[in-house]
Amino acid sequence: MTSSTAYQQLEACFTRLHRYAHLGAMAGWDQLTMMPEGGNEARAEAMAELSVLMHETLTAQETRRLLDEIDPASLEPEQQANLREMTREVRDATVMPPELVEAQSLAGARCESVWRRCRPANDWEGFLPTFREVVRLSREEARIRAEALGCGRYEALLQKFEPGLNLETLESIFDDMRQWLPGLLSEAVAHQRGGELVMPQGPFGERDQRRLGERVMRWLGFDFEHGRLDVSLHPFCGGVPDDVRLTTRYREDECLTALMGIIHETGHARYEQNLPQQWRRQPAGRARSMAVHESQSLSLEMQLGRSAAFVRQLRPWLVEALGDQPAFEADNLIRLAQQVEPGLIRVDADEVSYPAHILLRYDIERALIEGEIEVEDIPVRWDESMQRLLGLDTRGNYRDGCLQDIHWTDGSFGYFPTYSLGAMLAAQLMAAARRAEPQLDARIAEGDPGLLLDWLKTNVWQQGSLLETPELIRRATGEALNPEHYRHHLRERYLG
């Protein structure tokens, strides 16, 4: 077989995997938005079976034989990039025993379902048994992956979401942040003190909020021919690039949380909808990594969505959708969008205290995976960190404490750091976009986010996974990931 025939056969294999993944993505979306409780067991089985199938396909001897036969020099540069991604995926799958993959899928689904019941009931004890099994399996995974990659256990999990990120880099970024974050946070709180804040008065109907959200989504270029907006307990962006499913949740007494959540998910969604069309069914056509993904949601939510210029755009739409009231006065709206107030819930956190939530989770999950603590130790660690980082007491409040996130329930350890890496990258990208497009802020102030969106499309969305992350960042911004842009952005916005 020629090298190029082998490559074509490998593409056919990954096209098949892409289609299997489509079915899994839709079943996963349905599970969180539509599925009745009683459907969970059968769904979990079906999705586990799909994981096994995909794992088998990726690790088949035939797949590895094809990989071996290809001479990269015979390929076009973009095909070489695709081959690099294929190789990594096959390697990452091959190290995992199929029984472990299946056990994780089943345990994750079960734990998530238990979590959905235990969280509202504040029932940590009820959550523990199924969660303990998830942790056990993740530790096993970490051990296996670390051995294969020749790195640390937690690092090995991190690399599932952020290929090639080494723990030392992350550590130095986070250690740096540990130095300046608490100071910046208290300065920001002090800086806002005395500014009076008028809170919006509900009730705000769900239908009105949804219409407003859809209007903003359209303004941000979301393509409703290839996606939809629904409701789920925990907002997310799922589906497939041709059919992106994003969700939010509405509160009757509040209107900005759901809206900012929609803007956030729209950032994820536009990335997905604008991945390179010609690589749609291949690994090279996928989103680059979780941190890059998050940088896109935060470019829209934080960099753009909470900027004074954007909030002024928003005001008339808010008034049209929900009626006018004193809280919707422009300067008050800006203060609301930029209010810094340490709280218990990560997803409701403001931009300045958010990294503290990440540091807390990072410390705990790393210790958990490395075997330094056990699941029973989590609440105490959680309380200590909340006290230290945000000055808040969560003792006994599992619901708004260590039971608040979905991530750990299906074993997604190593994911949390990508949120803060994404925030840093978003600030860095925004700075680069401003340099490339000097009219960018003026145009946003006139109601047109096109310069920013087009710049992101060219420099990030259309790149898919054709470049590795460091190279993507360097080409887009002229330098490596540099958290200084983020710190600068926070100082500008909150201490300016």
Next chain:
Amino acid sequence: MTSSTAYQQLEACFTRLHRYAHLGAMAGWDQLTMMPEGGNEARAEAMAELSVLMHETLTAQETRRLLDEIDPASLEPEQQANLREMTREVRDATVMPPELVEAQSLAGARCESVWRRCRPANDWEGFLPTFREVVRLSREEARIRAEALGCGRYEALLQKFEPGLNLETLESIFDDMRQWLPGLLSEAVAHQRGGELVMPQGPFGERDQRRLGERVMRWLGFDFEHGRLDVSLHPFCGGVPDDVRLTTRYREDECLTALMGIIHETGHARYEQNLPQQWRRQPAGRARSMAVHESQSLSLEMQLGRSAAFVRQLRPWLVEALGDQPAFEADNLIRLAQQVEPGLIRVDADEVSYPAHILLRYDIERALIEGEIEVEDIPVRWDESMQRLLGLDTRGNYRDGCLQDIHWTDGSFGYFPTYSLGAMLAAQLMAAARRAEPQLDARIAEGDPGLLLDWLKTNVWQQGSLLETPELIRRATGEALNPEHYRHHLRERYLG
């Protein structure tokens, strides 16, 4: 390998198929209820890939080898039934050349899409070319299956939907119906003449109609922990037994059509939800056949739902949900539910004229598959039959004539007869349930359908495919399928 090990491996293989089917069922439901237009191409690709996977799994040499190794005598009786169903499925898949399966899938998708354009445009000529290819491929399929089964060509297609039904039996049932149906129909129309009918006056809000529908579903025992109700252009019952998804469509100017549609789909849904739990993942745990499935929807819609006793139950709920009006007076409601009026459209037809629509389609599709007529001959045959059976003129009206149904566009020849077989079986089952439970009608009149539902559960739902259809009918009713019960039911209700 021992025979019992082979059987266990075969069960594992069918469990895997069951889980794949779950993903397909959910993606199919989503496609018709939730998916935005632009998602169609990727979805079609994903679902076609799944069909290929399932076909490959069913026809794999390993699967056939396992089948050959099993000694049925070594199995328990229920395992033997399961083996019988497995064997039939593998055989039905194996006889078909993969190229023909693929060609049919492509031609069907193309023809369905042409149909969607041509039907509203009344464009028969535009529909013909793609339809001719579908017929050509279905004739090829019929030839291959007939040879494998040693039966007639149309019969071979019929057996895809109604395993084991021979054409002679169907012929004799339909020939009999041809004798009495036209007379009964004109008698029923004459019998109703003069009875004045007050039509409901809308608008009826969708939300109010949905709440009413859900209330009736609950009364009929639908389990909302394992299913949901949504909206689609063409009502259907999909999903999986653990999570049954049924749909309806609402019209603002009308309220009984959607409600009766919901009752109909609830019949399908209760059958699915109550299939035998211990055989859930195996062929023996599936619904028996299309005719038996339809008998369950019609037991609830026609036998129960349009009975005077049920309609009297319905009245206060209707008034509570939609407000009172003269049309909702009990006797008028009963007349509305039992109105006989020959019309052009099958799906809108009443219980008495519905079989005429089936006879017409049966005659045409049978002649078409046997090669006695060509697609060009369909309109003339259609017009003749409509004139003869229902006294209606459809010349030139393809839209409401031979272009009205979706079934033929993807080559589902042999499906239509199951609607009328289902209606007959429903009447026969109802008669048997009445004999078994003498209090059945009195209890329904008191507002409790439990005796009927429990009888269906025991005698039909819980049987799955453990018995073959003739045996299922015999055990439940004490005799073979006997259309006399149906004729008797129609005479009682419409000439009584």
